[in-house]
Structure formats: C-alpha cells, structure tokens
Amino acid sequence: MTTELTRDDLxxxxxxxxxxxxxxxxxxxHLALSGEARVRFATCLALGGVLLEEAxxxxxxxxxxxxxxxxxxxEKALPRREPEPVDPRVPRPLRxxxxxxxxALPWRNLGPAQExxxxxxxxxxxxxxxxxxxxxxxxxxxxxxxxxxxxxxGGFTDVRGHHVRGDLVIADPSVEHRPVADRDGDxxxxxxxxxxxxxxxxxxxxxxxxxxx
Ligand code: ZN
Numbered sequence: 001m002t003t004e005l006t007r008d009d010l011x012x013x014x015x016x017x018x019x020x021x022x023x024x025x026x027x028x029x030h031l032a033l034s035g036e037a038r039v040r041f042a043t044c045l046a047l048g049g050v051l052l053e054e055a056x057x058x059x060x061x062x063x064x065x066x067x068x069x070x071x072x073x074x075e076k077a078l079p080r081r082e083p084e085p086v087d088p089r090v091p092r093p094l095r096x097x098x099x100x101x102x103x104a105l106p107w108r109n110l111g112p113a114q115e116x117x118x119x120x121x122x123x124x125x126x127x128x129x130x131x132x133x134x135x136x137x138x139x140x141x142x143x144x145x146x147x148x149x150x151x152x153x154g155g156f157t158d159v160r161g162h163h164v165r166g167d168l169v170i171a172d173p174s175v176e177h178r179p180v181a182d183r184d185g186d187x188x189x190x191x192x193x194x195x196x197x198x199x200x201x202x203x204x205x206x207x208x209x210x211x212x213x
Pocket of ligand 1: 141142
C-alpha cells in the first residue's frame with residue numbers, strides 16, 4: 001500500500017530545501033515554465049515559513065551574525081555572472097547542464113525517440129532528456145519507482161490526459177501508460193526517475209516523516 005506522491009508534496013519539500021538534486025531539477029524546470037506552478041509554490045513557501053516559525057529557535061553561535069553580514073557583503077561585491085544562453089529554448093534551470101543548447105547534446109537514438117542522460121545525482125536517480133517524434137509513442141510501461149516528466153516543448157497524451165509545455169506529470173507503480181507525442185511536432189521532456197525501486201522509493205523515504213508515503 002502506498003500513498004500517491006502529489007505535486008504539492010514535491011513543492012512543499014522543495015520549499016524546505018529537502019529534495020535531492022535530480023528531483024529538484026525537475027521541480028525547478030516545472031516552476032520555470034509554469035506561472036501557475038510558481039503561484040502554487042509561493043503558497044508552499046509561505047506555509048513553509050509558518051512551519052519554521054513554529055519550530056524551536058536554534059540559538060546562534062557567537063559571531064554568527066557578524067559572519068553572515070561579512071558573507072553578504074562579499075556576495076554583493078561579486079559581479080553578477082549571467083552568461084547569454086546559446087539556446088533560448090533551454091529553460092533556465094537546465095542551462096548549466098545544457099550550456100550549448102539542445103542540438104549540441106550527444107543524443108542516443110532509440111527509434112521513435114532520442115535520449116540523452118544528464119549528469120546529476122545523487123546515485124539512484126536518473127535524469128534524462130527525451131525527445132519523442134511527432135505522433136510516435138513510448139512503449140507501454142509501468143514504473144518501479146517514481147517518474148517525473150516535465151514537458152519542455154510540444155505535448156503528449158497518456159492515461160492521465162493531454163500534457164503541454166510546463167506540465168509536471170508524476171507516475172508511479174500504479175500507473176501504466178503509453179505516452180504519445182502530439183502530431184504537430186516533436187515532444188521534448190525532462191524525465192527523472194528514482195527506480196529501481198519497490199513501492200516506496202527514495203522520494204517516499206525523503207518525504208517521511210513529514211509526508212507519509
Ligand atoms: Zn512512464
């Protein structure tokens with residue numbers, strides 16, 4: 001028996017800074033592409049602030065405030081480095097991993113789809129970009145753990161409905177699907193998985209005990 005992982009679970013954990021890098025990348029990409037998600041995340045941040053206020057305050061170590069002030073001063077003095085993106089199609093959270101654009105990546109051909117692995121951890125997580133050709137489908141599959149899919153370009157349809165740019169689709173062992181790309185263009189997605197897992201994977205463990213998974 002497992003409880004379904006929801007987007008709110010992820011946003012709340014992200015607001016608390018508790019997501020592993022690969023999962024945080026998926027959530028950040030979702031936030032970068034979806035205004036609706038950013039509004040929801042702001043609510044989660046506010047809720048997180050309430051939770052923090054209710055927590056016992058940590059006593060400051062001697063000199064902690066002065067150290068923080070010096071650190072902020074140093075950061076203010078540093079020039080802002082925001083390199084011009086080569087490929088404006090790349091959402092901001094992906095630019096460090098895709099610095100020269102999508103087309104420069106070493107795509108691996110899988111027939112109706114191409115994929116490229118992204119070097120991001122921690123171990124046990126897998127992040128990749130998947131490009132599904134217009135009108136083609138991914139073979140029907142289910143999941144040993146969780147699968148987070150963020151649509152970057154185009155759209156696809158599965159048992160959960162039609163998903164478009166910016167959408168975050170969460171699948172787990174209860175979901176069997178055969179995603180089909182829209183006919184009017186290729187569908188490019190970021191896909192993050194935590195398999196191989198049973199019913200409760202790292203995400204579920206991570207969310208405990210705050211969220212029972
Ligand atoms: Zn899937």
